[in-house]
Structure formats: structure tokens, C-alpha cells
Amino acid sequence: MKILVCISNVPDTTTKITFTDNNTQFNTQGVQYILNPYDEIALARAVELAENEQGTVTVLHVGDANADATLRKALAIGASDAVRINAQPTDAYFVASQIAAYAQDKGFDMILTGRESIDYNGTKVAAMLGEMLDIPSVSITKKITIEGNTGILEREIEGGKEVLAIPFPFVAGTAEGVADWKIPNMRGIMSARTKPLLVVEPIEVQGLSKIVKFESPASRTSVQLIDASEVGKLIDLLQSQGFLKN
Amino acid sequence: MSVLVYIENTEGKFKKSGFEVLSYAKTIANQLNTNLIALSIGNVADDDLKSLGNYGADKVLTVNHQNLKSFVNQAYSAIIAQAAKNSDASVVVLSNSFTGKGLAPRIAVKLQAGLADGAISLPDMADGKFIVKNNVFSSKAIAFVEITSAIKVLALMPNAYKVVETGGQATVENFDYQANESDFKTIIKEIVKASDKVSLPDAEIVVSAGRGLKGPENWGMIEELAALLGAAVACSKPVSDAHWRPHEEHVGQTGITVSPNLYIAIGISGAIQHIAGVSSSKIIVVINSDANAPFFKVADYGIVGDAFELVPQLIAAVKALKS
Numbered sequence: 001m002k003i004l005v006c007i008s009n010v011p012d013t014t015t016k017i018t019f020t021d022n023n024t025q026f027n028t029q030g031v032q033y034i035l036n037p038y039d040e041i042a043l044a045r046a047v048e049l050a051e052n053e054q055g056t057v058t059v060l061h062v063g064d065a066n067a068d069a070t071l072r073k074a075l076a077i078g079a080s081d082a083v084r085i086n087a088q089p090t091d092a093y094f095v096a097s098q099i100a101a102y103a104q105d106k107g108f109d110m111i112l113t114g115r116e117s118i119d120y121n122g123t124k125v126a127a128m129l130g131e132m133l134d135i136p137s138v139s140i141t142k143k144i145t146i147e148g149n150t151g152i153l154e155r156e157i158e159g160g161k162e163v164l165a166i167p168f169p170f171v172a173g174t175a176e177g178v179a180d181w182k183i184p185n186m187r188g189i190m191s192a193r194t195k196p197l198l199v200v201e202p203i204e205v206q207g208l209s210k211i212v213k214f215e216s217p218a219s220r221t222s223v224q225l226i227d228a229s230e231v232g233k234l235i236d237l238l239q240s241q242g243f244l245k246n
Numbered sequence: 247m248s249v250l251v252y253i254e255n256t257e258g259k260f261k262k263s264g265f266e267v268l269s270y271a272k273t274i275a276n277q278l279n280t281n282l283i284a285l286s287i288g289n290v291a292d293d294d295l296k297s298l299g300n301y302g303a304d305k306v307l308t309v310n311h312q313n314l315k316s317f318v319n320q321a322y323s324a325i326i327a328q329a330a331k332n333s334d335a336s337v338v339v340l341s342n343s344f345t346g347k348g349l350a351p352r353i354a355v356k357l358q359a360g361l362a363d364g365a366i367s368l369p370d371m372a373d374g375k376f377i378v379k380n381n382v383f384s385s386k387a388i389a390f391v392e393i394t395s396a397i398k399v400l401a402l403m404p405n406a407y408k409v410v411e412t413g414g415q416a417t418v419e420n421f422d423y424q425a426n427e428s429d430f431k432t433i434i435k436e437i438v439k440a441s442d443k444v445s446l447p448d449a450e451i452v453v454s455a456g457r458g459l460k461g462p463e464n465w466g467m468i469e470e471l472a473a474l475l476g477a478a479v480a481c482s483k484p485v486s487d488a489h490w491r492p493h494e495e496h497v498g499q500t501g502i503t504v505s506p507n508l509y510i511a512i513g514i515s516g517a518i519q520h521i522a523g524v525s526s527s528k529i530i531v532v533i534n535s536d537a538n539a540p541f542f543k544v545a546d547y548g549i550v551g552d553a554f555e556l557v558p559q560l561i562a563a564v565k566a567l568k569s
């Protein structure tokens with residue numbers, strides 16, 4: 001079984017988000033980058049599945065050499081090899097096009113992505129890839145198991161879940177619950193140094209959207225504290241704002 | 247030219263998020279001086295289809311085949327894209343629901359259209375541009391996304407646009423689409439409903455609890471308060487990690503992002519990763535025994551105190567009000 005896991009390199013979750021150049025660019029000064037948490041669980045699940053099925057896991061990133069440390073971490077967690085498509089991503093369409101062009105003739109049975117990246121928060125790449133490769137996609141997957149050449153996937157729906165059977169190949173975006181995060185062990189870290197990291201040049205693609213400006217969300221006015229002996233006051237306040245219907 | 251909007255149904259019924267999407271799309275159609283066409287897929291009663299006129303649809307297209315009774319991502323996206331092409335739509339609008347998130351990117355690729363997902367504003371079309379806002383960096387910032395393609399796809403964030411009744415009338419037409427066998431590879435084995443509880447992403451009110459509640463046996467009062475308020479129940483990550491509550495209820499940067507009108511956080515410290523998933527809530531109420539809990543910094547109302555005393559009092563007060 002051949003699995004491709006697409007990973008992104010994102011600011012650490014505690015990063016203070018600021019902008020430069022008249023609020024048009026994200027300020028990367030002093031920012032620590034990490035493997036996107038959702039991609040990390042995609043990778044953890046891929047490594048588990050590959051172990052059971054004697055398969056291989058390739059990790060792929062679209063971006064510059066700054067992400068090589070993150071790719072090495074993915075190799076330490078258990079990927080067999082890494083690919084970096086050497087291009088500065090412009091939008092999700094651009095990224096998905098690059099991945100599709102690479103994956104097209106490689107015979108992957110399963111392509112995993114995180115459900116979203118924690119920087120631009122789009123849930124887009126998985127479904128775009130599915131469309132470009134003309135194969136099924138599940139954007140928010142809570143569970144993946146394999147039965148022969150079929151994936152059994154749980155998809156999150158409003159107020160419940162759907163259990164799907166999808167023949168190889170397919171694309172799935174993974175959410176919490178798919179696997180526990182894996183901490184690389186010493187052997188993994190040592191072997192990661194010698195595993196292959198291939199750099200591939202991008203194809204020509206025009207993005208279809210771009211971010212022209214950033215803004216900080218409106219800050220809240222300071223909290224109005226209510227004394228613990230006057231809980232009724234909170235209810236009155238909420239009622240006056242129309243929250244408590246009869 | 248036209249604006250096409252896809253309206254999801256759950257077991258044949260339209261939901262509030264569908265009317266939000268219609269109202270939003272109607273405003274865009276008005277801005278563009280064009281018609282609003284609503285598309286429904288699956289088995290929906292005629293009267294319900296007609297009712298879409300009341301939210302601004304000029305025409306309703308309906309597709310109802312045996313094999314489309316349940317949601318099939320590839321087939322649905324193919325139908326929506328075909329309807330967009332047939333109606334010469336320049337803007338396609340969906341809800342940014344779990345289902346919409348699976349559809350919108352596929353439709354965008356089919357139409358070679360730029361996609362703004364999680365849209366929280368109407369498009370700004372000044373100077374011939376098309377710019378929509380959405381939340382990025384887990385709601386720590388807002389991006390202005392310019393779509394540069396001829397056709398635009400927008401997925402509207404739930405609770406981001408008010409439903410407006412227009413009192414209009416709509417005609418209903420069947421839409422014939424060309425089925426493609428390869429669009430039906432995904433088989434639905436089972437649909438598991440988490441009972442009749444309010445679903446978290448659509449909820450107008452969310453009651454959420456964290457590690458301060460000490461153990462899963464203490465969630466009874468949280469569920470009771472939620473039921474009284476018509477709210478959905480949520481939790482912090484350590485709570486679902488410890489299996490006190492199911493993963494579906496975990497909100498935050500690595501869980502579900504919610505933007506209800508009211509978010510009540512009980513025994514949650516307010517770590518940056520938790521706040522990231524809830525900060526676009528309109529009103530935030532925090533109940534925490536520690537006056538220095540960071541959550542109070544982003545709250546509108548707060549009570550410093552013991553949840554085990556305060557929650558039962560809140561329940562009693564709401565009950566008193568209702569009777």
C-alpha cells in the first residue's frame with residue numbers, strides 16, 4: 001500500500017499574529033514553525049496503516065527549504081521518504097495543482113491531508129485534489145481503517161457521523177480522533193537523517209485568489225463581572241439580549 | 247448571468263443555515279442586478295421548495311433521484327457545477343458546513359473558480375474587484391481575499407449573515423443533470439445520529455465545559471443547562487482527550503470552530519488554542535473559580551466562582567424564568 005501525506009509548515013499555536021507592509025504580509029519575524037497539528041495526526045495514522053499493510057508513506061510539502069526541518073521531523077515520525085515541491089504557495093488551488101501533478105502517475109492508494117492548516121484554515125486541499133485526480137474525497141475524516149482495497153472512513157456531519165466505504169484511491173482530510181500524535185523516538189530521529197528528501201520543481205499554475213490585506217479582529221470591551229451571589233443578574237442580562245426564549 | 251445558491255437539506259428539511267445562505271446570496275444578486283437561482287438536491291416537499299422564494303430565490307431547481315437520496319460528495323458537486331454552468335452563474339454560494347466544505351473546493355475546481363471559504367462578509371466589488379473577508383490564523387486575524395477568476399465560489403460561515411424574509415415567490419423546476427457512474431464510488435454504509443441534540447457548528451448557543459468539571463460524571467448539569475437554553479454542548483481538548491466527552495464536542499484550534507451568538511465557558515482556563523476556536527462568538531460568558539483565568543480577558547460577562555454551585559443556580563434561574 002502506498003500512502004501520500006501532504007503536510008504544511010505553520011506558525012506554532014501560541015504565535016502572536018502580526019502583519020507588516022501595511023498589513024499585507026504576515027510577520028514571520030521570530031515565529032517558530034511546526035508541522036501542522038492536523039497533518040501530524042494524518043501522518044500518525046498513515047504510519048500505523050503502513051505498518052499493518054507493509055506499505056510506504058511519502059510525505060510531501062509545497063514550499064521552500066525553510067520547511068526541511070519539518071519534513072525531517074515527519075521522516076522521524078515514520079515516513080519512508082519526503083518530497084518538497086519547491087514553490088511559494090499562493091492559494092489552495094495552486095498547492096493542490098502542484099500535488100496533483102506530482103501524485104498523478106505515482107499510484108498512491110490513499111492521499112491524506114490535515115482537515116485544515118492552522119494558518120489559513122481552509123478545508124480545501126483534500127477536496128480540490130480529489131477533483132483534480134477525479135477520485136473520491138472526504139474533507140473531514142474522524143476515523144480510517146482498511147478492508148482489502150477499500151477504506152472505511154467516518155465522516156463528520158452535523159449532529160452525527162457517516163460511515164463510508166471508498167475503494168482505493170481516495171483523498172481524506174483528517175481531524176482529531178483519527179490517531180494519537182506520535183512522538184519520534186531516537187531511532188526514528190537517527191534514521192530520518194539518511195532517508196531521501198527529494199526536491200521537485202513546480203509546474204506553472206496561476207492562482208485563482210490572493211489575500212490583499214489582513215486585519216485584527218475587533219477586541220472585546222472589558223469583561224463585566226457579576227458577583228457569584230447574583231447569578232440571576234446574568235440570566236436577566238442574557239434575557240434582555242434575547243437569548244432566553246420561552 | 248445569475249447567482250446560484252445550493253441549499254442543503256437534512257432528511258428533506260431546510261435548515262436555518264440554508265436561509266442564511268439564501269439571504270446572503272440574494273444581497274449579492276441584487277448588487278449584481280441579476281436573478282437568484284436556488285438548487286436543492288434530494289427529496290424535498292414541493293411546498294418547502296416553494297418557500298425558498300420567501301428568502302429571495304427567483305427560481306428553484308430541484309434534482310431528486312433515487313441514488314441522490316443521501317449525500318454523495320462527487321455526484322452532488324457535479325450537479326451543482328452543471329447547474330452553475332447552465333444558469334451562467336457568475337457567483338456560486340454554499341454554506342461552510344461540514345457538507346459545504348466537502349463540496350465547495352470540488353465545484354471551484356470544476357468551474358476554474360476562486361474559492362473564498364468561511365466567508366464572513368458580503369463581497370466588496372468596488373473598482374471591478376471582488377473581495378471577501380474570512381477568518382484566518384484560527385480567528386486571530388481576518389483576511390481580505392480577492393478572487394481573481396471570472397466565476398467565484400463563496401462558502402458562507404454559519405451565523406455570519408442574518409436571515410431576511412423577502413415575501414417573494416419562486417417557480418420550481420426540475421433540473422436534469424448528466425449522471426456519471428464514476429461519481430458514485432463512495433458507498434454510505436451507515437449514518438449515526440448523535441441523538442436529537444443541537445448540532446454544534448449550527449448552534450446559536452453553546453454551553454462548553456473543561457477540566458474544571460473534574461470528571462465525566464459531572465456533565466449532567468452541563469447537559470441540563472444546554473437543553474434548557476436550546477444549546478449545543480462542547481468541551482475543551484483535554485476533556486475529549488481523556489474520553490470524558492466525544493471528540494465531536496471538542497472546540498478550539500484543533501477541534502471545531504464555532505461562532506454562536508452566545509458561548510458559555512464553564513471551568514475552562516482559556517488557553518490560546520481554545521480561544522482560537524471560539525473567539526468569533528458574539529457574546530462570551532465565562533464561569534471559573536480562578537479570577538485570573540485568561541478566559542476572562544476575552545469574555546463579555548464573567549462570574550468568579552465554583553461551577554458546582556453556580557451551574558445548578560443558573561439552571562434554577564432559567565427554570566424560574568420559563569415557568
Ligand SMILES: Cc1cc2nc3c(=O)[nH]c(=O)nc-3n(C[C@H](O)[C@H](O)[C@H](O)COP(=O)(O)OP(=O)(O)OC[C@H]3O[C@@H](n4cnc5c(N)ncnc54)[C@H](O)[C@@H]3O)c2cc1C
Nearest residue numbers: 456457458482483498499500513514515517520535536553
Ligand atoms: C498544538 C495544540 C493544540 C491545542 N488545541 C486545543 C483545542 O483545539 N482546544 C482546546 O480546548 N485546547 C487545545 N489545546 C490545549 C490547550 O493548550 C489547553 O491545555 C486546554 O484548552 C485546557 O483545557 P481546560 O481549560 O479544560 O483545562 P485547564 O487549563 O486545566 O483549566 C481548567 C479550568 O477550570 C477551572 N476550574 C477548576 N475547578 C473549577 C470549579 N470547581 N469551578 C469553576 N472552574 C473551575 C480552573 O480555574 C481552570 O481555569 C491545544 C494545545 C496544543 C499544544
